[in-house]
Amino acid sequence: MASNVTRAPLVQRRSRSKSYLQPERSCFGSVSRLNSIPALTPRRLSTSRRAPRFHNITEKVNPEQLALLVKTEWQLSYVTPLHQFRHTQLRSYSRQLSAFIAAEKQQGLAVEVEGPQSGFRVSFSVVQGLVEEEDDAETVLIQIHSKPLFVRQDEPQRPVWSGWLTCINGNQEYLRSLPEDFICLPLFGSSGAEGLTAAVKSWFQQTFDCCFGPLEISHTSLQWLSALWTDCHTECNIQHLKMIWTLPVAPPLQVTYTVNPQDAWELWSSVRKDPQEEKKGEEEMENSIHIEEVMRFIQELKSHFYRHFRLDLSAGSLNQVSTALGSAKYSGRIKISNSRYMITTLTLLTECALLKMPI
Amino acid sequence: MDDSMKRLLQRLIRRIPAHMLRTTLDKWGRLSGAQQRSLDFTQPKWVLTEKLLAICEENGWTIKHITELEMTYVIDNPNQGMWHASQLMDPEDDAHSVELTQFKEQFKAHLSELVRPVSVKIKKHTDEAVWIRIAWGDRFSEPNHLKPTYVVHHLQTPYVFVTSLTSKQKPLLSQALVLSTRYQAIKDANLSGRKLTAIRDLLMRHYQQVFPTKYPSPLKEKNQTVSNPHVEKEQAGPAVNRLQMACEAFGDGTLPQLQSAVYKLETKFRDHTNKIMTEREEPFRCVVKFASTNLLESLRHCASTGIASTPVTPLLSSIPLKGKNYFVITDNGPGPSSQMRQPLT
Numbered sequence: 001m002a003s004n005v006t007r008a009p010l011v012q013r014r015s016r017s018k019s020y021l022q023p024e025r026s027c028f029g030s031v032s033r034l035n036s037i038p039a040l041t042p043r044r045l046s047t048s049r050r051a052p053r054f055h056n057i058t059e060k061v062n063p064e065q066l067a068l069l070v071k072t073e074w075q076l077s078y079v080t081p082l083h084q085f086r087h088t089q090l091r092s093y094s095r096q097l098s099a100f101i102a103a104e105k106q107q108g109l110a111v112e113v114e115g116p117q118s119g120f121r122v123s124f125s126v127v128q129g130l131v132e133e134e135d136d137a138e139t140v141l142i143q144i145h146s147k148p149l150f151v152r153q154d155e156p157q158r159p160v161w162s163g164w165l166t167c168i169n170g171n172q173e174y175l176r177s178l179p180e181d182f183i184c185l186p187l188f189g190s191s192g193a194e195g196l197t198a199a200v201k202s203w204f205q206q207t208f209d210c211c212f213g214p215l216e217i218s219h220t221s222l223q224w225l226s227a228l229w230t231d232c233h234t235e236c237n238i239q240h241l242k243m244i245w246t247l248p249v250a251p252p253l254q255v256t257y258t259v260n261p262q263d264a265w266e267l268w269s270s271v272r273k274d275p276q277e278e279k280k281g282e283e284e285m286e287n288s289i290h291i292e293e294v295m296r297f298i299q300e301l302k303s304h305f306y307r308h309f310r311l312d313l314s315a316g317s318l319n320q321v322s323t324a325l326g327s328a329k330y331s332g333r334i335k336i337s338n339s340r341y342m343i344t345t346l347t348l349l350t351e352c353a354l355l356k357m358p359i
Numbered sequence: 360m361d362d363s364m365k366r367l368l369q370r371l372i373r374r375i376p377a378h379m380l381r382t383t384l385d386k387w388g389r390l391s392g393a394q395q396r397s398l399d400f401t402q403p404k405w406v407l408t409e410k411l412l413a414i415c416e417e418n419g420w421t422i423k424h425i426t427e428l429e430m431t432y433v434i435d436n437p438n439q440g441m442w443h444a445s446q447l448m449d450p451e452d453d454a455h456s457v458e459l460t461q462f463k464e465q466f467k468a469h470l471s472e473l474v475r476p477v478s479v480k481i482k483k484h485t486d487e488a489v490w491i492r493i494a495w496g497d498r499f500s501e502p503n504h505l506k507p508t509y510v511v512h513h514l515q516t517p518y519v520f521v522t523s524l525t526s527k528q529k530p531l532l533s534q535a536l537v538l539s540t541r542y543q544a545i546k547d548a549n550l551s552g553r554k555l556t557a558i559r560d561l562l563m564r565h566y567q568q569v570f571p572t573k574y575p576s577p578l579k580e581k582n583q584t585v586s587n588p589h590v591e592k593e594q595a596g597p598a599v600n601r602l603q604m605a606c607e608a609f610g611d612g613t614l615p616q617l618q619s620a621v622y623k624l625e626t627k628f629r630d631h632t633n634k635i636m637t638e639r640e641e642p643f644r645c646v647v648k649f650a651s652t653n654l655l656e657s658l659r660h661c662a663s664t665g666i667a668s669t670p671v672t673p674l675l676s677s678i679p680l681k682g683k684n685y686f687v688i689t690d691n692g693p694g695p696s697s698q699m700r701q702p703l704t
Binding site for chain 1: 626629630633649654657666667668671675
C-alpha cells in the first residue's frame with residue numbers, strides 16, 4: 001500500500017491528460033497494476049559504450065521502411081511505458097487514431113486538409129529487424145495520410161505526418177523489471193504539423209496511460225555523437241565534423257567549427273591510442289569507448305581553437321553537431337542521413353529517453 | 360512598349376517595398392505633378408504597376424528611364440544582396456588625378472571595347488561615390504537588364520565594391536576598371552557582406568577608432584551592473600583594461616554591421632600533451648566561421664567580458680585592421696589572398 005501512495009502523486013503531477021480524473025483510468029488504478037517496484041533507471045548517461053559497428057541493417061530491415069526513417073529531421077520526445085499496447089492490435093489502433101483525429105478536427109484542430117469529405121488515414125506498422133536484444137520491443141512506425149490542399153479529387157493521399165516509437169538496446173534491468181502489461185518504447189520521433197503531433201500524443205496518453213515529454217540532446221550526448229560519428233570515418237566517409245557553438249554575448253555570436261574528416265579521425269584515434277590507455281586489454285579498447293576519451297577529443301578541438309583565437313568555447317554552449325551520418329541539435333532534433341550506423345545513434349538516444357523516465 | 364521593358368518595370372515595382380515606393384518615385388523625379396497625384400499608394404501594388412505602365416506609355420519612356428529608376432532605388436538602399444570588396448593595386452603616376460568625367464569616359468570606352476553590346480550607366484552619388492550599373496550582352500543577345508551588376512568606386516581611393524557579378528564577367532570588369540582608374544592591377548580584398556555601408560565603413564575606417572593609451576582609460580564603463588562591492592573593487596581594474604583593449608581592437612561606439620568572418624586554418628596541431636598529433640607533419644585542416652547580426656560588436660563584447668583573452672589575438676583584430684573577413688591561416692602567417700578567388704561567406 002505504501003508504494004501506491006507514494007507513486008500516485010508523482011504520476012499525477014506529470015500527466016496533463018484528463019483521463020487521470022476519471023475513476024476507471026485513475027492513477028491509483030494503473031499504479032495498482034504495478035505489482036512490484038520497477039528497477040530505477042540509471043541516474044546518468046553510461047560512461048562507456050560500444051564502438052559503432054557496421055550493422056547490416058539494409059539486409060535486416062525493409063528498405064522502404066528504412067527510407068522513411070532516414071533523411072528526415074525528427075523532433076524527439078520521451079514516453080513513459082505504455083499500458084496494454086499490443087503489436088497485434090495495430091489495425092485497430094489505426095482506426096481509432098483516425099477517428100480521434102477526425103473528432104479533434106471537428107472541435108477546431110487546425111490542420112491542412114481538403115474539405116470535410118476527405119479524412120485522415122492512419123497506418124501503424126512494425127519496423128522489424130531494428131532491435132537486437134530480446135527485451136527491446138519492436139519499433140512502431142505511424143503515418144498519417146491526407147489529401148493536401150488544392151489538389152484534384154482523384155489524387156491519392158500523401159503522408160502528411162510521420163512518427164515512430166522505439167527502444168534500441170534499452171537498459172535490460174529496467175525493461176525486465178516492468179510488469180507484464182507494460183511495453184517500453186521510450187523514444188518518440190515526429191515530423192509534420194504540430195497540431196497532428198499533439199493529437200497523436202493526446203490519443204496515446206488517453207489510450208495507454210502514458211506521458212510524453214520533450215527530450216533535449218544534452219551537451220554530453222552531442223559530444224558522444226561527435227566522437228561516435230568520427231569513429232566511423234574509416235568505414236564510411238563522414239565528409240566533415242561540424243560543430244556549432246553559441247556564445248552568450250550581445251549580439252549572440254555563433255561559431256561554426258568544421259573539421260576535415262581525416263584530420264578529425266586522426267585526432268580521435270590519437271586520443272584513443274594514448275599510452276595511458278594501453279593499460280586496458282587490446283580487445284577491450286577496440287570495442288568500448290570511454291567518456292573520458294570523448295571529452296578529451298572535444299577538449300583538444302577546443303584547445304586548437306583557443307590557440308588561434310584565444311577564445312574559450314567552454315564559455316558558450318554546443319548547439320549542434322553534424323557529419324554525413326546525421327545531425328543532432330540541442331533542441332532535440334535529430335536527422336539520420338545514413339542507415340549504416342543508425343543503431344549506435346538510436347542506442348544513445350534511447351538511453352537519453354530512459355534517463356527522463358519519472359519512475 | 361515592348362515586353363522586356365514591361366517585365367523590367369513590373370519586376371522593379373515588385374522589388375521596391377510598398378512604403379518606399381513614393382519616396383523613390385519622388386527622388387527619380389520623372390513623373391509630372393498630375394501623374395504623381397493620380398497614384399494612390401494605399402492601393403495594392405499590382406494596381407500601381409498597371410498605372411505606372413500606362414504612364415510609361417503616355418510619357419514615352421524607354422529602358423533607359425526604367426533603369427534610372429532602379430538605380431535610384433539601389434543607391435538609396437544599398438544593403439541588399441552580397442557585396443564584395445576589391446582593391447586596386449600599383450597606381451600609375453596620374454592615378455590620383457583621375458577625376459569624374461575622365462573616369463566615366465574611359466570606363467565606358469574600355470568596357471564597350473571588351474563587351475558588345477553593353478549598357479553602362481554611371482552616376483555620382485553625393486558622398487563622392489561613383490555608382491556604375493552594367494547590363495551585360497553578348498554576340499547573340501541584347502544587354503540583360505534583369506541581372507545587372509552594380510559597382511561602387513570611391514574616386515581617390517583604391518577601393519571598389521561589386522555585387523551580382525558572374526565569374527565570366529569578372530575579368531572584363533576588372534580590366535575596364537584598371538584601365539580607367541590608371542592602376543596596374545586589381546585584387547580581391549577578401550571582405551564581403553550584405554551591407555555595403557558596413558563593409559565600406561570598415562575598409563575606409565569610418566567608425567570610431569580607439570588608440571592605445573598609457574593613461575587610465577577615458578572610456579567609461581557602460582551598463583554598470585549592481586554587485587558585491589568587494590568583487591567590484593577587485594574586478595574594476597581588469598575590467599577597465601579589458602574594455603580598453605577590446606575597443607582598441609574593434610573600435611568604440613557603433614560599429615559597422617558585418618555579418619560573418621571565415622577563417623580557413625591550415626596550421627599544425629600543436630599540443631605538447633598529445634605526442635601523436637604534434638609529431639604529425641601535415642596541417643590540421645579546419646574552417647571556422649563566426650556569425651552574428653553585428654559581428655564586430657559581438658567580438659568586442661567577447662573581449663570586454665573576458666570570453667576572449669586580451670590583448671585580442673591578431674587573427675580577430677585583423678578584421679577591422681585589415682578590413683577583411685576571409686582569411687587563410689597557415690604556419691607561415693596569413694596566406695596570400697588569391698587574386699581570382701571569390702571569398703566564402
